[in-house]
Amino acid sequence: xxxxxxxxxxxxxxxxxxxxxxxxxxxxxxxxxxxxxxxxxxxxxxxxxxxxxxxxxxxxxxxx
Numbered sequence: 763x764x765x766x767x768x769x770x771x772x773x774x775x776x777x778x779x780x781x782x783x784x785x786x787x788x789x790x791x792x793x794x795x796x797x798x799x800x801x802x803x804x805x806x807x808x809x810x811x812x813x814x815x816x817x818x819x820x821x822x823x824x825x826x
Contacts, residue, residue: 763780763781763782763825763826764780764823764824764825764826765777765778765779765780765823765824765826766778766780766789766808766809766812766818766821766822766823766824767821767822767824768812768818768819768820768821768822769818769819769820770816770817770818770819771817771819776791776816776818777791778790778791778812778816778818778821779791780805780808780823783797785803786798786800786802787802787807787808787811789808789811789812789815789816791812791816791818794816796811796815796816798811799811805823808823809821809823
């Protein structure tokens, strides 16, 4: 689907991959993948999930 570009907790640049599997979103950062909570239904929800799981701040979505 695209990427979230933002800052990691230590201030370095971070890129999180975003894909959609059926109705669910999956995000990946580094060598970790995470299936978002079923309540996540849009890109704003994906941004919140990236903050909670990977501590990515100020994400901006870039579609493919």
